[in-house]
Amino acid sequence: MELIESKSIFSPATGFIKRGGFEWTCNPYVGCTFGCSYCYAAFLPQSRRPPEEWGKWLTAKKNAAALAEKQAPKVAGQAVYLSSVTDPYQPAERGLMLTRGILEALAEHQPRLTIQTRGPLVARDIDVLKQFRSLRVNLSIPTDSERVRQQFEPKAPPLEKRWAAIQDVREAGIAVGICVTPTLPIENVDAFAKRIAAFKPDVLVCQDFHDSGGGFGADTGEEARTLLAEIGWQPSDYRRFVDRLRQDQKVYEGETGFFPPPKVEGLFPVKSPGLFDGVA
Numbered sequence: 011m012e013l014i015e016s017k018s019i020f021s022p023a024t025g026f027i028k029r030g031g032f033e034w035t036c037n038p039y040v041g042c043t044f045g046c047s048y049c050y051a052a053f054l055p056q057s058r059r060p061p062e063e064w065g066k067w068l069t070a071k072k073n074a075a076a077l078a079e080k081q082a083p084k085v086a087g088q089a090v091y092l093s094s095v096t097d098p099y100q101p102a103e104r105g106l107m108l109t110r111g112i113l114e115a116l117a118e119h120q121p122r123l124t125i126q127t128r129g130p131l132v133a134r135d136i137d138v139l140k141q142f143r144s145l146r147v148n149l150s151i152p153t154d155s156e157r158v159r160q161q162f163e164p165k166a167p168p169l170e171k172r173w174a175a176i177q178d179v180r181e182a183g184i185a186v187g188i189c190v191t192p193t194l195p196i197e198n199v200d201a202f203a204k205r206i207a208a209f210k211p212d213v214l215v216c217q218d219f220h221d222s223g224g225g226f227g228a229d230t231g232e233e234a235r236t237l238l239a240e241i242g243w244q245p246s247d248y249r250r251f252v253d254r255l256r257q258d259q260k261v262y263e264g265e266t267g268f269f270p271p272p273k274v275e276g277l278f279p280v281k282s283p284g285l286f287d288g289v290a
């Protein structure tokens with residue numbers, strides 16, 4: 011793992027994050043050792059390494075907490091997405107606690123914060139998360155099948171650990187989203203839909219695989235598309251799953267599901283001026 015001094019920890023939102031209404035992204039790391047086979051971040055310029063090396067390297071911004079301490083006033087009351095090109099709760103976070111340091115710095119300035127992760131480690135920070143008045147924690151739970159999970163994201167945490175973490179976050183009174191994104195093959199559509207409906211997430215998002223021919227979007231990695239074809243999961247299966255989910259609750263699809271938590275009246279209503287130089 012490489013440790014670097016970064017110039018900035020909050021970057022102006024771009025792409026689907028910006029279109030969703032976020033003003034800032036925050037990435038304590040570059041790269042991600044969960045190394046999911048479908049990850050679009052592998053193809054982004056920030057990654058600076060060939061996509062085939064995705065998951066095998068990690069750069070940590072060792073001054074992330076100090077930067078956040080200094081720069082958090084600039085994002086007060088604004089919509090921040092943590093994280094867009096990495097997972098803020100991947101294994102290195104357990105020891106480095108960069109994400110935790112950022113949260114501690116942000117709490118005083120009350121941004122509208124969305125945390126996006128596959129990492130049950132997020133539950134470690136519930137004490138800090140409870141200090142935010144506008145927050146949603148999105149856990150990615152892309153299938154009901156541990157076997158499928160191991161095929162597509164072998165280094166990411168087991169599904170039941172994610173369910174346990176999101177339950178803990180919910181019990182702490184924090185809004186939660188379940189992101190079935192990208193939607194991997196589902197073993198038992200009806201049972202999975204019932205489980206999600208019983209949990210009653212504040213936001214539920216699905217997203218089918220897609221290939222925009224190498225042009226950047228939230229494109230699906232080739233390795234994952236090959237796996238999907240081998241398993242024989244079709245777009246019609248995805249549609250059947252989403253239709254089943256909709257019998258019980260609202261389902262957002264694709265980027266329409268990635269939007270900030272609601273504004274809180276009386277909390278930093280004035281947008282702070284100025285952008286930071288450079289990118290995170």
Ligand code: SF4
Nearest residue numbers: 042044045046049096
């Ligand atoms: S956890 Fe997220 S950022 Fe990390 S490899 Fe998987 S999809 Fe990409």
